[in-house]
Amino acid sequence: MSDEAPDSSKPILDTKLSPDLKEKFDALFYEAYDLFNVNPDVDSVQAAATVFHQHIKEEVTANPILTTVFYKEFLKWSLLEVICEKTYWACQETIKFLIEINPQCLLYARKDIDGYGKVAPIYLIPKNGRCKLLLWIAERYPWVFQHKLCQKKPPHLKMVRYYTDGRCDAETVRAFYELYPQGLREKDKTDTNYPLAASLSGVEEPDPDLFIWMAEQFPKAVYHKPIRGYTVLHSACYNLAAKENEWESVPLKCTPNMAKTCRFLLSEHPRLIRQKVRGGGPLPIHKLANSCNRRLVQEIVIILLKAYPECINVKSYKWDPDLPTVPFIEQVHPLIVEEMDIDRQMDLLTQLSQDMEKAVTLSKKPVNETQGPTRPNALNCLFVSVADVFCSWANVQVSDVLQARKECIQEKIADVCRILEGEDVPDEEWDEDADESEDEDADDGEDEGEELAAEGANEDGLLSDGVEDEDDWDEDSASESESEEEEVDVSDDIDDEEENNESRSFGLPSEDRGLVVIHLGRSFF
Incomplete structure (x- = not known):
């Protein structure tokens, strides 16, 4: 295992290679690209993958710099990228070999094809059933996950997403976070979810034992609220209650495993029960x-009502149900309140009986321990008799009267559950026409104001000036993009300003032993 990042070559474009190396790189690149295209079945793919692995091993061992080359005319892909993207599950040993030759190649970053954000081979590793490779990297090269690129956008969150979609098993996820426990404390800077919350998304239900283990390792994630303000209990309740409807595809997760997850959160983290979504949003019970x-x-729902019976008075968004109008809650809530009142009476009588028994014991002790036992006086005898009567009465009340009333209420609650249990009725889609009509007049007023402002601006020539400025800016931007076309963007520890101005050269073995000079810049595109 390597705990520190090795010194390695910076990435270069294939156009900077010598003709001999360029030919070798192209041959390996297209052999990987066409692996599935020219082999019609699994057996032929596996046979071709074995041959390809030998080719890669021979050429890269002789020329390690091939692991740093990017194909300029093909999306700026490297050998590692084309293998990850185009050989799917077939070349995992080849991927391991390239990483062993140059683990830094996992972090070679470039702009994504859409122009937003950066992509790097490390984010491709978990795809196509290769999540165990991420575990392999964590075992040997843990420093990769400490790199600033991975800290900003942790690649192991992709593994969690594949797990929630059924493409990665719970054992692999747990083994990874046992090797890299810091990962449970990391979140994507864009969606702000920790792995714990991310494990509740997707089409597959999360393993409750894995969820509980993750929550125990990093309890802070349980109370984390992402941008919308939902807690993990909101998500768990939503998953338990989600039903099919006509306007979206909803995975059904109303299973004992999801219920176990909810019970864990309710018992170990009861503070979540009273937490609302920001802006007057729902409690977890509204999701159910x-x-x-x-x-x-x-x-x-019964557990939530017992823990927070006043929740029926809490209002939420207008599209969320009003709790007192929900038939099940309407019928079961007064029964729960009555049962809780009986529990309080039973606890009070039990406590009073215990206090009486202690008082009787103390009354029989001598006042002065140096003297022998004294005969109880008449007052003590009366107190002992009253205490015995009270304790007997209290025991009868607790064990017979109140217990019978409690069982009767529990039977009524069970009857309500049985009567109202049935098939799902799809939710009606929220109609926003009413809200739009309410705001229509205000919007019209704003539009009129904007039109008047636009007319005044046109008369003064302000809009035309703005368009001209924008055109000038676009022209400047285009010239800058053209000048940077030859540059390669690398995510490393150098400041952006230094990356723009810094040039580096590599001596490459070739027939004429010439020097190939490359420029490291901000973008492939």
């Missing part, structure tokens, strides 16, 4: 209200 026809949902 429309699916109270399901037995598992009913169970969690």
